[in-house]
Amino acid sequence: MSETRDxxxxxxxxxxxxxxxxxVGITVDQGRLRGPQKVHAIAIAIxxxxxTVAALWIAFTQGVSTLDxxxxxxxxxxxxxxxxxGFHRQFSHRSFKTTxxxxxxxxxxxxxxxxxxxxxxxSNHRRHHQYTDKAGDIHSPYMDEEREMGIIEGFWHSHMGxxxxxxxxxxxxxxxxxxxxxxxxxxxxxxxxxxxxxxxxPAVIGGLATLSWWGAFTAFLWGGMVRMFxxxxxxxxxxxxxxxxxxxxxKSGDHSTNNAVWALPTMGEGWHNNHHTFxxxxxxxxxxxxxxxxxxxxxxxxxxxxxxxxxxxSEKMISDKQKVES
Amino acid sequence: MQHEIxxxxxxxxxxxVSYLGNLLDxxxxxxxxxxxxxxxxxxxxxxxxxxxxxxxxxxxKLDSRLMVDHNSIQAVSSYVGEAFGTxxxx
Numbered sequence: 383m384s385e386t387r388d389x390x391x392x393x394x395x396x397x398x399x400x401x402x403x404x405x406v407g408i409t410v411d412q413g414r415l416r417g418p419q420k421v422h423a424i425a426i427a428i429x430x431x432x433x434t435v436a437a438l439w440i441a442f443t444q445g446v447s448t449l450d451x452x453x454x455x456x457x458x459x460x461x462x463x464x465x466x467x468g469f470h471r472q473f474s475h476r477s478f479k480t481t482x483x484x485x486x487x488x489x490x491x492x493x494x495x496x497x498x499x500x501x502x503x504x505s506n507h508r509r510h511h512q513y514t515d516k517a518g519d520i521h522s523p524y525m526d527e528e529r530e531m532g533i534i535e536g537f538w539h540s541h542m543g544x545x546x547x548x549x550x551x552x553x554x555x556x557x558x559x560x561x562x563x564x565x566x567x568x569x570x571x572x573x574x575x576x577x578x579x580x581x582x583x584p585a586v587i588g589g590l591a592t593l594s595w596w597g598a599f600t601a602f603l604w605g606g607m608v609r610m611f612x613x614x615x616x617x618x619x620x621x622x623x624x625x626x627x628x629x630x631x632x633k634s635g636d637h638s639t640n641n642a643v644w645a646l647p648t649m650g651e652g653w654h655n656n657h658h659t660f661x662x663x664x665x666x667x668x669x670x671x672x673x674x675x676x677x678x679x680x681x682x683x684x685x686x687x688x689x690x691x692x693x694x695x696s697e698k699m700i701s702d703k704q705k706v707e708s
Numbered sequence: 709m710q711h712e713i714x715x716x717x718x719x720x721x722x723x724x725v726s727y728l729g730n731l732l733d734x735x736x737x738x739x740x741x742x743x744x745x746x747x748x749x750x751x752x753x754x755x756x757x758x759x760x761x762x763x764x765x766x767x768x769k770l771d772s773r774l775m776v777d778h779n780s781i782q783a784v785s786s787y788v789g790e791a792f793g794t795x796x797x798x
Contacts, residue, residue, distance in 0.1 A: 410760040413772025415752055501753055553753035554731060554761070562733050567749030 395512055395555055404518045404527050408509060408556075409549035416547075423545040426496045426614060433607020440600060449591055453584045453605035454612075457494075459649075461580065461613050464491025466649040466676040473500060473560065474507045477664035478680055479691040482565050489569040494580030495613045499573035500566060505556035510621075511661055514636035520548055521621040524637060533626070541615075541622035581606035616647045624654035632659035632703050640672075650674030659703055665694045716796040717789030723765060724781045727758065741781040752776070766792060 396405040412419065440446070468488025471477045480488075489500045497503055506520050513519040517528045521544045523536035531539060553561075560566050569576070581602060588601020628639025638658035645652030645667070653666040653674065660668075667674030683689035695703075721741060729736040732748060745755055755775035763770040766788070771777075778784045789796060 410757045411772065412756050415756060415772060499751065499753075501751060505753070550753060550756065552757050552760075553751075554757040558731060561731065561749050561754060564749060567751075571746060571749065571751055573751075 395509065395518075395552075405513070408518060408552055410552050412550040415550065419550070420546055422496075422498070426610070427542055427545070430607045430611035430614060433603050434611040437600070437603040437608050440603070446604070447592075447597075447600070449588060449597075450600050450604035453587060453601050454609050457580065457584055457605045457609045458612055460491050461494045461609060462616070462647070462649045463676060463679055464488055464493070465495050465497070465613065465617055466651050467679055468492040469497075469500060469503050470507065470651070471664050471676060471680075473566070474504045474511075475662055475664075477662055477693045478689055480683065480689045484683070484688055486565050486569055489566055490576050493569065493573050493576035495617065496577045496580075496610055497614070497617060499570045501553050501557045501560050501570045502551075504560060505551040505553045508556045509551050511658075514638070514658060515625065520544055520551060522637075523622055523625050537622050537626065540625060541618045580610075584609075612647070616644070617651075619644055620648060620651045620654060624652055628652075628655070630655050632656070634658040642672075646673050646675070649676040649679075651676070660695045660699070663694050664692045668695070668700060712794055713790055716793055717785050719796050719798065720762075720789045720792075721781060721785035724762070724785060727761065728781065731758075739781070741785070743781075744779045745775055746779075762788070765797060766795070767797075768792075 395408045437446075437450075468485075469492040472480065472485060472488055492503070493500060498506075510519050510521060515522045515524045517525050519525060521540045523533070523540035524531060526539050526544070535543075560570065584605020585598045585602035588605070589595065589598030591597065591601075623644055624639050624641045625637045626639070628641035628644075630637075630639055632655055634655055636658055638654045640655045641652045643652070644654075650666040650673065651657070653668070653672050656668050656672070657663070657666050664680055665674060665677040666672070667677060680689050680692055684692060725736050725739045725741065728734075728748065729739050745758075750758070756772050759770050759772060759774045762774075762784075770788075774787075775784060778787050
């Protein structure tokens with residue numbers, strides 16, 4: 383039914399001994415894979431941006447249909463919930479339990495963001511938690527390997543720059559549990575099927591609904607390109623924006639922030655200082671006003687028995703952490 | 709000489725069986741050396757890291773595409789055993 387939590391997902395690589403050096407063994411030389419990796423990084427950075435410009439130009443000159451906007455909103459929500467609830471809360475942190483079909487659905491939905499396969503994403507994310515904002519963190523705005531950065535370079539590096547030319551995180555050190563999980567290992571291998579499927583399905587819906595090739599094309603632009611553009615920048619903003627701008631109610635030992643603006647479009651990820659303080663919590667919004675759609679989905683699924691063991695810090699744990707601050 | 713190569717191939721194979729068994733948490737006797745790596749759920753990130761660790765054991769640097777060009781434990785160990793001969797650790 384579900385994975386047992388037989389390890390701490392955040393303590394997989396060697397310990398950080400000081401702020402100076404990248405710990406040994408956390409990356410592997412990807413050799414000839416470096417080329418395809420760079421092509422993927424450039425493609426996801428540029429193609430959805432071009433598609434978005436085209437979609438907006440068509441919208442301003444000829445208008446945009448309600449169907450296309452709805453396809454964008456629905457596929458955006460599916461993809462971002464796949465990233466936040468699937469890739470992040472389930473696979474990286476094991477912060478709740480659920481059935482295999484739901485885990486597969488979440489892994490497919492997250493793959494549609496084209497931010498790398500589930501193993502790639504989780505390996506990088508666990509490494510980010512282990513060395514947050516220190517040497518070894520793959521996408522910190524403060525440190526690029528062993529080099530400190532200024533604010534502008536740091537923003538660029540953490541938002542997009544890191545994706546183009548990084549050494550590959552050692553997936554066998556950081557994501558062994560995913561390879562041991564046959565259903566998820568299979569979803570991982572079929573990564574490009576989900577990426578292209580996420581572009582084709584909205585186009586098919588648009589084409590059938592309007593019975594035209596033009597309808598298929600604009601649906602592809604809105605449900606595929608615009609959706610991926612938004613997913614890319616809102617997700618990457620969790621690495622850049624919410625490590626620079628916002629409040630730090632807890633002393634989490636890094637630069638993570640809470641940012642209300644970023645919270646809603648990222649399905650609750652914007653409460654990033656909460657998350658770095660309580661990384662094993664499935665719930666990111668810790669007060670009633672901290673909107674956390676990812677947690678709403680989890681409690682919804684829990685009410686019908688499809689999700690259980692949702693981790694959340696107790697009030698005492700939260701107030702103890704706040705005392706450390708004051 | 710032929711005998712030494714067979715021994716080297718056997719040692720590489722045993723190392724890889726043990727590595728893959730530990731990685732996937734399956735009993736070593738259940739590891740099928742003829743099965744392609746993707747049948748075990750591995751992707752390129754996994755085979756690159758697997759190759760890197762095999763290289764550490766052999767104290768050399770192996771081509772990152774080793775496990776693409778030789779897509780099973782049997783194929784890799786035949787190739788590596790022959791190429792490295794007596795240099796394969798006991």
